[in-house]
Amino acid sequence: MGLGLYIHVPFCMGKCPYCDFYSVTPGEEAVDGYIKRTLELMAEYGRDCPYEVGTVYFGGGTPGLLGAKRLGELLESVLRSFPVAGGAEITCELNPAGLEAGFFRELKSAGFNRLSMGMQSADEGELRMLGRRHGPGDVERSVELARAAGFGNISLDLMLALPGSSPESLQGSIDFAARLSPEHISAYILKIEPGTPFASQGLQLPDDDSAADQYLLTVERLSRLGYSQYEISNFSRPGYESRHNLCYWQCGEYLGLGPAAHSFYKGRRFHWERDLNGYLRGEAPEDDGPGGSMGEFAMLNLRLSRGLIERECVLRFGGEGGEMFSRVRERALSLPGALIAAGPGKVAFTPEGFLVSNALLSRLLEGMI
């Protein structure tokens, strides 16, 4: 597993009311400054990067706002500064509104080979409620254009348990997405983050039981459509799992550049503050201490459908890893089998278990995190 390289593009035209990722509205000066500072950091970190980069991911914010030219410029700098593996997965997140054929062609020729589009829903009303600036037609068109430009790996994001949603509206969105035949689908349960407009609006959210039902419906429906679950919220056709995200979940190292970007790099975790100006001024990232403990390793791997694997624990941590695994497995055996499967050499959550993964993790990893 190579290093994951994450570039956070902190610009959006407006704030979606549910989103608490860091972004600001772009001004020309800020964008120029951001590009300049990011290029500097790439050069700086690239000079002594001991790892081969296996995946590159442009997330946001709205990376598409930078335009294909600047995205290409940034990617070119990545390729120039870091030892990027041949066949690396290079993803760009896109908002499926108003994108033109030329844009996709330019991205493709710059070296991007995977696109992740924030479709969220196929229901016009739900999209409006989410403050999205696109309609279902935009998604369809963007996927077509991307395909025409030669993109063979496309992911669509869906959101579950939206205010006013129903199993029917959800199924409509899933089926709409599947008809576009993406290689990968992410499906997140809406979570109201403190400080967002949604948090202060007193929304009528589906209760926990309905939200859980929607989630299980999604897992079941997507599986029937050929998308198997490999992580709590991620589904793909065989071989199209997001390699970049798998790097996070397998407790691999990654370097994140940009304000609010997080890193686990050379054994330490750190992040840049949620502050574009500080980033532009050249402020150093905030240290979060050492990373990659056994507890972290277990916590992250248990997000995956294949779960925590004994052999990998031993491989990474030696005898102690084996002991940790045994302890986790023993605890797992005392929990309901409908939530957690503790087979030989392996502990994994079922979809019902994923739904209560916080409660499960706090029991399985007590004293380890």
Add this chain to the structure above:
Amino acid sequence: MDKSRIRNFSIVAHIDHGKSTLADRILEQTSAVPLREMEDQLLDNMDLERERGITIKAHAVTLVYTAKDGLDYVFNLIDTPGHVDFNYEVSRSLAACEGAVLVVDSSQGIEAQTLANTYLAVDAGLEIVPVVNKIDLISADPERVCQEIEDVIGIPAMDAPRISAKNGINIDEVMERVVKDIPPPQGDEGAPLKALIFDSYYDPYRGVIVYVRLKDGTVRTGDTIRMMATGGEFQVVECGFLRATSLEPAEALYAGEVGYIAASIKDVRQARVGDTVTLSERPAEEPLPGYRAVQPMVYCGIYPADGAHYTDLRDALEKLQLNDASLTFEPETSVALGFGFRCGFLGLLHMEIIQERLEREYNLDIITTAPSVVYKIKKTDGEELTIDNPTNYPDPATIAGAQEPITNAHIYSPAEYVGSIMELCQERRGTFMDMKYLDTDRVDIHYELPLNEIIYDFFDALKSRTRGYASFDYELLGYRESKLVKLDILLNGDTVDALSFILHADKAYPRARKMTEKLKENIPRQLFEVPIQACIGGKIIARETVKAMRKDVLAKCYGGDITRKKKLLEKQKEGKKRMRQLGTVEVPQEAFMAVLKLEE
């Protein structure tokens, strides 16, 4: 001191009618306290007393007042506790006086508590000096209130001083009435010593300081005194007068006076309120009337929320007991709650006060179990048991008969609430005795009520049904045959001993239903379904289910930001600390408290 210049009196009032404020003004005007030492409501020493506006313990102070006749008078002002749980203490404080100042709020009129305490004072043969307070309020109606005092209590009141204790208006008129209307004490200095103990407190350096009113005789430093009820003998190290902020030693105390005795007494239980102090060399033939060994009426388990604080809890209870002879405790263990104590109290308020003091003064996080009264149970083999703890309840098959304590209860209320009060009393298995109109609008409703129906939430229910206008007073009447059962609560099939309790069979079904419902509300969803069952013997009479938890997930791992996830797990760990693991079920501490308040 010339006995004719002594006035021993207390102030009687309903909560908030201004008793403590008036006491403060009197202290101020007799210059008992330098102004800079004045703290509002000086006689209420405990934070808790100041906050709740009630007096929990009696206090006393000796003051000198220069009257308009130019003579100096000694005022012994004895403050009384203001709650039914402490009725006995009130009666002893009143027994130490010749008169009582009755304070009535001129906007509110007479309240139940006013009456209860006034009757105690009248019964004790005290001269009553009515005073109408809060005349500064716009809603004040002193004429009406004076008429009410005449009508209801039957004492002349039309010329009662109209005062504002808050603004210091007409306070000297009150003092003059005390001088003129309250008789000086009687008693023979040369007779054998008879001193009534009306309060005591523990001083860590000098042992118990006993507050006494001398009825006959003289006591001096060096005398050997004897407590006539408990039999203990002690040598007087010091005696003297009670000043507002200190003790003032004197050579001797004489008949008619109020003061303190320090005699290296190690334990307040050796100097019980109501006991008579005499001299061991020349003892009195008879003690003063009215002594009663106070028995706890209500018991509950008190446990530290964190088992590691068990010894802290024990130390705190020991310290509280130094000053509170009516508090009892002994160790007990619970499967659910671990190591704790079975504590006995005079009543519900006493229990609440001890709980609050443990939490506030000793900083302890505690869990209490449902209060229980003391039942008498006769077994088929003839053995007789007293049971104050459901854990000790015998196998129903071995029970021949059971008795429960019954109280004589009076509820004073505006007439419009009679219907809902009677309904409440019927619900609580009360037996209606009679009802008297105190005036055109106020009634005294007399019921016999089982004590165990009062101790849960009777006060709260009464207050809510009468919008706070009714007040309530009870005394223990005796024991009566009753059909009792023990109700057990099972969580996921396991009995939770801390939630068991004894109650009347007719009440078992509704209470079982409420308990299970309340527990369902308070037990968070777990990873599996949790049945909550209530049963008597082996028979399940109510059931609720806490559904399994469906959703508790951080669905998105934000661009590799795992600190968020870790924080979340840490928060869960914190939350878990406040949970009790009962078998397989995690129960928040609040659940134990919530089932004690079923009406809410």
